Amino acid sequence: MSRLDLDALVKQVTSYILAHPYERDVWEKAPAITGILRWEDSKAIDGAKAWVDRAVDVQSTRGFLSYDEQIELAKGHVGVFSPTAALSSALGYCVLAYHERNKEARLLEAAHLQAKALLAAPRTRRGGFWVRDEGPELWIDFIYLMCPFLARLGRLTGDSKLIDEALDQVDVYVHHLVDKDEHLARHAWSESPNHFLQSTFWCRGNGWLTCCLVDLLAEIGDHPRAEPLRELGRKVFAAIAAHQDRSGFFRNILDDRHSKFEASGTLMFAYSAARAVNMGWLDAEYLDKAERAFRIVAGSVEPDGAVPGVQVPPGGPGVPFAAALYGQGFFLQAAAELKHRLN
Secondary structure (H helix, E strand, O other), X not given: OOOOOHHHHHHHHHHHHHOOOOOOOOOOHHHHHHHHHOOOOHHHHHHXXXXXXXXXXXXXXXXXXXXXXXXXXOXXXXXXXXXXXXXXXXXXXHHHHHHHHHOOHHHHHHHHHHHHHHHOOOEOOOOOEOOEOOEOEEEOHHHHHHHHHHHHHHHHHXXXXXXXXXXXXXXXXXXXXXXXXXXXXXXXXXXXXXXEEEOOOEHHHHHHHHHHHHHHHHHHOOOOOHHHHHHHHHHHHXXXXXXXXOOOOEEOEOOOOOOOEEHHHHHHHHHHHHHHHHHOOOOOOHHHHHHHHHHHHHOOOOOOOOOOOEEOOOOOOOOOEEOOHHHHHHHHHHHHHHHHHHO
């Protein structure tokens, strides 16, 4: 395999993140902040802290971190998105990360307000939080945005009910969205009328699932409900890995050979598979697959640090490709988990 200058790539990708603050973004910056925190770059960590502080500054009366506005989406299965508190919960995870570092009471208070807003959100009949006000819908993305946050707050405060809620949300979302035969997640389901808004085995959607599992398991430790999550993860990783191209990439729609290679889902596999191996619950053979995934994307990083080939929201087929902060963030997270193999 070709040699990587990993430290230089991490600096480039980090610089791109900090140069693109997207203040009114509600969630895309969360994986980027998490990625920055995986590297001991004090200037970058301080820069990302300014984003977290600003999200707290504009926390709405309803408790939503960052801006509380309707979102207009690019071409895809929905045109508008009026968020519930599920969306901004992604930033709650980062707020708590800085609270753990700095012990700022203001940050913990903001996280509590965000959690209170989430717990008050409308639910499906089985108890799944709606993702948008337009209807009773579950999108696979949202277990990543909500569940590690709830579990982290539960761990920090000793509130086991928050951890139970995080685990319950995974159960509900998996019940509706993970195919019981293929062990892959579909994208978006509506309770009424009962149908899939977008039903493909979307690459990044399955990445949201595996990233949720590894981050959630890191929060809950030796919880009685941890082993079923690990078993689910093993099945999902095996199903995803079966679709890896010889290049290392995954296609935007995993089982569609006419679909483009997609960078963010490829990086999410690299990160989550490597972390699962490093945590000790996934076979070590997945490190080779994760490294191939990371290296092929690393070779495409542009001089300004942009990671190209990332499909923009709302995902699924027919949506444009560009650079996006979550792609940047999962590059940093994957690099951190694979550093011992890449240096």
